[in-house]
Amino acid sequence: NAGVTQTPKFRILKIGQSMTLQCTQDMNHNYMYWYRQDPGMGLKLIYYSVGAGITDKGEVPNGYNVSRSTTEDFPLRLELAAPSQTSVYFCASRTLIPRDAGGPDTQYFGPGTRLTVL
């Protein structure tokens, strides 16, 4: 059971290039999330998904796209990379243990992708 995995770990892009950040989970979680974390800041939600074929925008979706064709995979696409997209990107998935069963109804994070746009 690998949990949440992300590739690549590091990437440098030139302005205007595109790339896809990969995220896979093997816990059969329905809910998956993409966050970005800038230095000294908390996590900002980019997109999330409540199941295969269903995605929705978070706080900071501009410049990104997602798809969810399977339960396991939730790739994040950057089109026309900009320096403002330099950040660390975390993917997370969420258990569905109900609160009245003890919870914790929480999110488990992947190791992150550190992206630099020059």
Place this chain on the structure above:
Amino acid sequence: QKEVEQNSGPLSVPEGAIASLNCTYSDRGSQSFFWYRQYSGKSPELIMFIYSNGDKEDGRFTAQLNKASQYVSLLIRDSQPSDSATYLCAVKGGSNYKLTFGKGTLLTVNP
């Protein structure tokens, strides 16, 4: 807009002391409250969650929740240098799937 506020720190305590981390939130409908620990260069990991008013203890960690004051805190007793990390407060509303995170408090425990 739902907000979660934390003192950014850094908070510095000597080894063996109690570290107190605080968090306030704006959404009165919030139902679930989480504390994540994040070591430098690593991903966040859940250390405590609390749903009801009062205290919840787990080893050296105690989470405290006061919904009337919209306040949640984390106490770390007998602080160790290995507790040095950024602590993120996260809040979930009653009817959505999303967590709102604070910016985090950097804790340094000095040997």
